[in-house]
Amino acid sequence: MLSISVKEFLIWKKLQLSKGGDQESFAFLLDCIGGISNFDLNLLSINPKGNLYLKKKLDFLESVWDDHLVKCYPIQYLCETTYWRDLKLKVTNKVLIPRPETELIVDIVFNIFGKQSRKLFFAELGTGSGAISIALALAYPLCNGIATDIDQDALEIAINNYMNSSKQSNLKFYCGHWWTPLESFKGKLDLAISNPPYIPKDTYEKLPKEVKNFEPRIALLGGEDGLQHIREIIQKAPIFLKEKGWLILENHFDQGEKVKQLFIKNKFTSIEIVNDLSGIGRFTIGRYK
Template sequence: MSASRPFPSFSPHQALASPAPAATGQLILGSDLLAWRRQRLAEGGRAADLDWLLDLGAGLRWTQLQRVWLDPSSSVQLHACLGELAGHWRQHLECHTPLQYLVGVCPWREFSLVVSPAVLIPRQETEVLADLAFALAQALPSPAHRPLTWADLGTGSGCLALALAQALPRAQGLAVDCSSLALAQARVNLEGAGFLDRVKLHLGQWWEPLRPHWGGLDLVVSNPPYIPTAVLEGLEPVVREHEPRLALDGGADGLEAIRALVNGAWAALAPGGWLLLEHHHDQSDAVAELLLSSGLVEVTAHHDLEGRWRFAQARRPMPGHWPAGFESGGSLLP
């Protein structure tokens, strides 16, 4: 999650799949489209967001829009009517509704994710979390007598689960969320990508639904709620009033969910297994202290795309390599 980026940082030059063409659309002259665009921007908002709406809501690629600028006399086929798009734009301006919820889709990595107010809108910086997870997975030895097992705790839209399922096709994937609505959304996205057979979905709170797998999780990722409650109240309305509070509010200090994740890590991770977390930009030292105090080792911090400390990783030590003062259960010895 990010308190600073209410919309994914979307490059119009990315080749992303648009939603399937609607049953009705509109063939329009380029000059009329440009006039419509000027009218919408006169109402307010950012040009980049309006072009995003034309792209994901109507199938108008950035390259097509550039051709319209060069030749306004040309015609373009839209997958939605301009009246519908104008309605979305007004709702976005007047009610601060995220455009991703209005069109029901969000580009993330090479995926076009179905999203709704039941789930957090995937952010671009969370792609870094996926890349860090891939690097750790590649360095893990193959477990004996079982497939490598990964888990995504607090899966939401399922974006991280999709990325891991794609990168680790022979691994066993587990995705957990305490919201049945979010889990249903993740199921839609996993099924749409053809990965539902690679990932088992579990309803419940953090580690608890995975109890049968405790001691055998090789890689666990989580983008938990980490915004301090007081900070949450000051976020932009597009985030505060529309995205699920359950996925944002991390309690008084923002570390409530992270504590639960760290406290259960020793019991749930396989020996040598990794825990990889996203956190608020000012929580790096506090998260590292929590990881170290739990007995996890090789604690490492990583930057996000803007150079801020945003991610932390740590692993359960192998038998015989426990930190001084810890017993096998990860508790401090008296």
């Protein structure tokens, strides 16, 4: 640990924030790499005396912050960490940074199945960092889950995150394209979940640099209309779901009605478009017969 006076640190902090960026990202950097929590920062502001201890030198922290500002490099990738619900997850540019709005998927599951521990059998298609599956495996310790991803590197990150988040063994990981790894589980799933690539091609080209230049294209681009993968997932879901099994999908903010029609076309019932906290129809859910 490196000792530095609080006064010197606060001057340095002010200088870094004067370059641009937001306080939340800077606090994230200090927490993940510097070893200074938000609570510590607040105490320093109240009592700017004495010394504090850092895990890394100020020069190193500054170089990381400059990469974030100048190159638009996402702070989560630079720190190789993100927080999602109550999980601390490793992320690299092999996986999408899980968004706060996606946290609502877990709440949707709670609304359907209740919060009491259930013997559910679920699958998540395209798990990325593993966030959704890990959260469900922890919430339902009696359940069994399968998390799939087409990218083995992404799957290794998800496995690592699960091992670091849980001592349970109720979540398995399979590599492959959407339903392909689940051939031996036809008609057995109580629940399938996916946050698939759903960005239309023309929208993808206009994404902010910090997204387009760094986050994996394969996890974002959903074909010409954004529905390429959603179509495939919905069409094949009835093969793998139990009768009255549920499918929960995240979709683009303007795709809810189109996704709902795909559910109807494939004989789903109890179909609902669920809004996120901004009032946007972010999720479409349905039960198979």
